[in-house]
Amino acid sequence: MGPGVLTSLGSDVLRAPVGNIHLVGTGTAVVWKGYMDGAVRSGQRGAEEVITSLRG
Ligand SMILES: Cc1cc2nc3c(=O)[nH]c(=O)nc-3n(C[C@H](O)[C@H](O)[C@H](O)COP(=O)(O)OP(=O)(O)OC[C@H]3O[C@@H](n4cnc5c(N)ncnc54)[C@H](O)[C@@H]3O)c2cc1C
Numbered sequence: 001m002g003p004g005v006l007t008s009l010g011s012d013v014l015r016a017p018v019g020n021i022h023l024v025g026t027g028t029a030v031v032w033k034g035y036m037d038g039a040v041r042s043g044q045r046g047a048e049e050v051i052t053s054l055r056g
Pocket residue numbers: 024025026027033034035036037039
């Protein structure tokens with residue numbers, strides 16, 4: 001992909017839960033995609049999503 005593709009075509013879609021499935025991984029990170037930093041950030045975001053979902 002060239003520069004700007006993910007930001008212009010809606011990278012939010014990559015992070016949107018599908019039913020009870022919550023998507024994490026460095027490719028879904030807001031910053032530092034492709035790096036450990038992004039992987040850890042996405043894991044924290046996913047965990048928060050699941051906790052929020054379980055609390056209703
Ligand atoms: C050679 C190399 C060097 C790197 N060096 C650095 C570095 O110096 N610094 C840095 O910040 N980043 C580095 N990275 C990038 C970093 O390793 C990744 O960004 C990070 O590991 C991504 O973590 P992740 O959890 O998103 O994905 P992954 O670590 O890829 O984890 C995904 C997991 O899902 C599993 N999986 C896949 N499909 C399925 C399935 N269908 N069912 C069940 N499990 C499945 C895989 O086996 C894997 O264990 C490097 C990457 C490589 C390849």
